[in-house]
Amino acid sequence: MKMADLSTITSAFQEIKNRAESHWRALYDSGKPVIMVGTATCGRAAGALEVLKAIRGELKRQNLNCPVIEVGCMGHCYAEPVVIISKPGYPSICYGHINPVITERLVKEFILGDNPCFEFVLGALEENDLVPSFSDFPRAKYEKRVILKNCGHIDPTEIDHYIAKGGYSALVKALQMQPEQIIEEVKRSGLRGRGGAGFPTGQKWEVCRRAVGEPKYVICNGDEGDPGAFMDRAILESDPHSVIEGMIIAGYAIGARYGYIYIRAEYPLAVERVQVALRQARKLNLLGNHILGGDFNFDIRLFQGSGAFVCGEATALVACIEGKPGIPRPRPPRMATRGLFAKPTAVNNVKTLAFVPQIINNGTDCFAGTGTEQSKGTAVFALAGKVVNTGLVEVPMGTTLRQIIFDVGSGIPGGKRFKAVQIGGPSGGCLPEAALDLPIDFDSLTNAGAMMGSGGMVVLDEDDCMVEIARYFLEFTQRESCGKCTFCRLGTKQMLEILNDITQGRGKIDDIGMLSQLAEDVKAGSLCGLGQSAPNPVLTTLRYFRDEYEAHIKEGRCPALMCQDLVAYYIVPEKCERSCDACVGTCTVEAISANKKRIKVVDQEKCVKCGTCLDACPPQYNAVVKLSPPSEVPGSE
Amino acid sequence: MNKKVSTTEEQVKIRQETKQIFKRFGKKRGNLMPILQKVQGKLGYLPQEAMLEIADFLEIPGIDVYSVITFYNQFRLNPPGRHSIRVCLGTACHMKGGYITLDAWKRRLDIDRGETTPDREFDLDSVACVGCCVMAPVTVVDGKPQGKVEPTKVDGLLLAFEHEQEKKSKNENG
Ligand SMILES: Cc1cc2nc3c(=O)[nH]c(=O)nc-3n(C[C@H](O)[C@H](O)[C@H](O)COP(=O)(O)O)c2cc1C
Ligand code: FES
Numbered sequence: 008m009k010m011a012d013l014s015t016i017t018s019a020f021q022e023i024k025n026r027a028e029s030h031w032r033a034l035y036d037s038g039k040p041v042i043m044v045g046t047a048t049c050g051r052a053a054g055a056l057e058v059l060k061a062i063r064g065e066l067k068r069q070n071l072n073c074p075v076i077e078v079g080c081m082g083h084c085y086a087e088p089v090v091i092i093s094k095p096g097y098p099s100i101c102y103g104h105i106n107p108v109i110t111e112r113l114v115k116e117f118i119l120g121d122n123p124c125f126e127f128v129l130g131a132l133e134e135n136d137l138v139p140s141f142s143d144f145p146r147a148k149y150e151k152r153v154i155l156k157n158c159g160h161i162d163p164t165e166i167d168h169y170i171a172k173g174g175y176s177a178l179v180k181a182l183q184m185q186p187e188q189i190i191e192e193v194k195r196s197g198l199r200g201r202g203g204a205g206f207p208t209g210q211k212w213e214v215c216r217r218a219v220g221e222p223k224y225v226i227c228n229g230d231e232g233d234p235g236a237f238m239d240r241a242i243l244e245s246d247p248h249s250v251i252e253g254m255i256i257a258g259y260a261i262g263a264r265y266g267y268i269y270i271r272a273e274y275p276l277a278v279e280r281v282q283v284a285l286r287q288a289r290k291l292n293l294l295g296n297h298i299l300g301g302d303f304n305f306d307i308r309l310f311q312g313s314g315a316f317v318c319g320e321a322t323a324l325v326a327c328i329e330g331k332p333g334i335p336r337p338r339p340p341r342m343a344t345r346g347l348f349a350k351p352t353a354v355n356n357v358k359t360l361a362f363v364p365q366i367i368n369n370g371t372d373c374f375a376g377t378g379t380e381q382s383k384g385t386a387v388f389a390l391a392g393k394v395v396n397t398g399l400v401e402v403p404m405g406t407t408l409r410q411i412i413f414d415v416g417s418g419i420p421g422g423k424r425f426k427a428v429q430i431g432g433p434s435g436g437c438l439p440e441a442a443l444d445l446p447i448d449f450d451s452l453t454n455a456g457a458m459m460g461s462g463g464m465v466v467l468d469e470d471d472c473m474v475e476i477a478r479y480f481l482e483f484t485q486r487e488s489c490g491k492c493t494f495c496r497l498g499t500k501q502m503l504e505i506l507n508d509i510t511q512g513r514g515k516i517d518d519i520g521m522l523s524q525l526a527e528d529v530k531a532g533s534l535c536g537l538g539q540s541a542p543n544p545v546l547t548t549l550r551y552f553r554d555e556y557e558a559h560i561k562e563g564r565c566p567a568l569m570c571q572d573l574v575a576y577y578i579v580p581e582k583c584e585r586s587c588d589a590c591v592g593t594c595t596v597e598a599i600s601a602n603k604k605r606i607k608v609v610d611q612e613k614c615v616k617c618g619t620c621l622d623a624c625p626p627q628y629n630a631v632v633k634l635s636p637p638s639e640v641p642g643s644e
Numbered sequence: 645m646n647k648k649v650s651t652t653e654e655q656v657k658i659r660q661e662t663k664q665i666f667k668r669f670g671k672k673r674g675n676l677m678p679i680l681q682k683v684q685g686k687l688g689y690l691p692q693e694a695m696l697e698i699a700d701f702l703e704i705p706g707i708d709v710y711s712v713i714t715f716y717n718q719f720r721l722n723p724p725g726r727h728s729i730r731v732c733l734g735t736a737c738h739m740k741g742g743y744i745t746l747d748a749w750k751r752r753l754d755i756d757r758g759e760t761t762p763d764r765e766f767d768l769d770s771v772a773c774v775g776c777c778v779m780a781p782v783t784v785v786d787g788k789p790q791g792k793v794e795p796t797k798v799d800g801l802l803l804a805f806e807h808e809q810e811k812k813s814k815n816e817n818g
Pocket of ligand 2 (some may be wrong): 234235236732733734735736737738772773774775776777778780782
């Protein structure tokens with residue numbers, strides 16, 4: 008860029024930054040406590056909006072006018088709704104599991120009084136002598152927040168907050184570099200795509216820069232199709248500008264004119280927040296024509312998906328933006344040379360792009376200094392399922408599964424035994440206890456038959472059936488197959504039917520061989536990653552949990568007591584308490600009645616196996632049990 | 645294709661409302677998805693009349709519009725109910741009994757996935773992960789994700805709707 012432009016850019020940005028910083032400082036300079044409420048989707052599902060309303064109401068009743076701001080997701084989703092209070096003289100304290108009643112107490116006792124209400128404290132944001140801080144948590148040893156750093160600490164609808172925290176300074180720095188230089192930096196950092204395949208980002212950009220064709224495009228892939236993952240949602244909802252900044256830098260490096268952010272339809276809040284963020288960036292001339300007064304023109308549009316897993320695949324995604332059914336096409340030609348509207352296009356995952364400003368700002372060494380030889384930097388995982396601390400975690404590549412699940416996630420709740428971890432969603436696999444010491448990076452997981460995928464991690468315990476989870480994923484991929492390739496369309500269907508038979512007690516011993524054969528064929532005979540990886544959940548469960556398949560087939564028994572057709576609920580007469588009616592009242596289909604001796608009995612014909620009675624039976628009696636096979640129920644034939 | 649809309653009056657209205665939406669769009673094929681989303685946002689579903697209008701506007705065959713609509717999960721061919729129930733069947737929700745929750749909704753509403761109750765009060769469908777897996781099993785009720793929806797909570801939510809209904813009819817009558 009020309010010298011004259013450079014000084015215009017830096018001075019234009021300086022002005023923006025000064026304003027943003029004074030805006031941010033004003034929040035705290037007032038000397039009033041600042042209250043932050045996490046209102047990302049996860050918080051909302053737990054009642055964060057009610058909490059927000061209650062806080063505002065209580066402050067008004069008390070005639071206090073402290074700033075209340077909505078922030079995104081801090082990653083401590085297990086403790087939602089989460090509220091942070093920064094009161095002068097105290098460390099910033101984060102409270103968990105808040106409800107409107109607790110809110111009232113926090114206002115009365117902490118904001119008005121000086122009792123920090125220790126019983127609701129989750130942790131303090133900084134170290135202090137008063138309350139334990141997050142850095143004292145055992146998980147702090149493993150966590151390293153790079154792209155999650157702002158999440159939950161700024162208002163995602165205020166561009167000034169992002170700028171005050173150092174945002175958009177990487178863009179200014181990048182605009183002063185040659186595009187090739189940026190590509191070189193990204194290459195040197197070793198950044199690999201976080202969308203699943205781990206393709207080197209710098210290399211992709213380089214091909215795209217060199218390709219002929221105008222205009223070029225940058226696409227942010229926010230389809231997040233893995234049905235158990237929420238990292239990209241959390242980032243888009245909590246820190247949308249980090250992704251936008253990454254995109255603008257990518258656009259400059261590649262020589263692109265337009266960008267698209269593709270977000271799946273299931274994420275309405277992410278769509279809303281990104282829309283607001285784009286508007287604000289445009290207003291400050293960080294997007295649009297002559298960005299910051301220089302000669303770079305780049306604008307971003309938001310494109311909303313409409314619910315199709317396969318649209319996460321880059322060629323299908325492009326077809327979708329073009330207004331066609333999302334059906335993948337063979338590569339080459341690669342996207343980087345012939346993508347959207349047949350022009351050179353760089354498609355990158357949300358997280359990949361969010362890393363870019365960090366790399367430009369902190370230098371490649373800082374990024375490359377974490378992680379393993381082949382996989383640099385940190386990885387973000389969405390931890391869900393049977394684990395105590397569900398939520399978002401960001402750890403250096405190379406951290407082991409055991410550290411994530413047991414140290415960061417605090418293990419399995421309810422004293423249950425760990426059975427497997429499902430990683431990589433429908434394209435990944437289920438890894439057993441024996442694989443827990445594998446370091447997580449792009450390559451080691453692939454060797455174990457799973458893959459890192461984009462970061463979904465669902466922990467499974469002894470109550471989860473491995474055949475059922477394989478069946479579940481097959482049902483998903485079978486439904487989501489676009490139907491182009493015969494093996495993917497029909498092979499997954501055949502596999503699903505076999506798995507349905509096994510989980511419903513109609514399995515035959517030859518089925519296992521047939522499944523493995525079909526799995527190999529579908530892998531080999533499919534064009535895109537959907538079909539090529541669809542058999543992974545089946546192959547890994549066959550590899551590590553074959554005994555469960557055999558129990559289903561040979562004995563009609565589900566060892567995890569999960570498959571509905573293979574279990575029965577039974578009330579042990581000796582344990583049932585005559586005077587208790589808990590199960591009768593909660594049974595959703597009136598299948599439980601008391602016999603002459605006031606002992607409760609399940610009518611097996613009526614029972615829909617929803618398990619409500621098991622939860623309702625008071626723990627001191629513990630009379631409801633699940634039996635498999637159902638013929639175990641005394642009196643049945 | 646979907647059921648014919650009953651009256652010509654309704655058909656005319658659908659055509660008009662669909663055309664209203666075109667004002668904000670150019671005649672580019674790339675606008676098909678955004679137009680479909682906007683029309684569905686307005687009408688709640690995509691009736692045949694709307695599809696034909698859209699095909700006319702973009703100058704593409706009607707079958708292309710239909711093929712896109714049936715490819716994507718979000719598009720509906722049936723009119724929605726007043727309340728929408730979306731049961732999450734993502735991995736976390738499934739493993740925590742989402743399928744049991746879906747069964748409970750089906751049983752109570754007496755309809756299947758993808759259907760609307762005859763009184764058009766509720767429509768039921770599944771969705772693959774709404775991103776709050778930690779609250780599994782999740783049901784999105786009228787756009788709002790509700791955590792830990794097990795069969796008893798299904799009954800609770802339905803009861804709340806009933807109360808609301810009663811209150812409304814009481815207000816109307818008195
Ligand atoms: C069936 C299928 C689904 C995919 N879903 C996603 C997705 O949801 N998000 C994503 O970023 N990449 C997804 N990908 C990978 C993309 O094709 C592409 O590799 C990625 O967006 C490139 O970005 P990256 O280099 O930053 O990883 C999917 C691939 C396949 C085959
Ligand atoms: S699996 Fe249900 S919200 Fe993610």
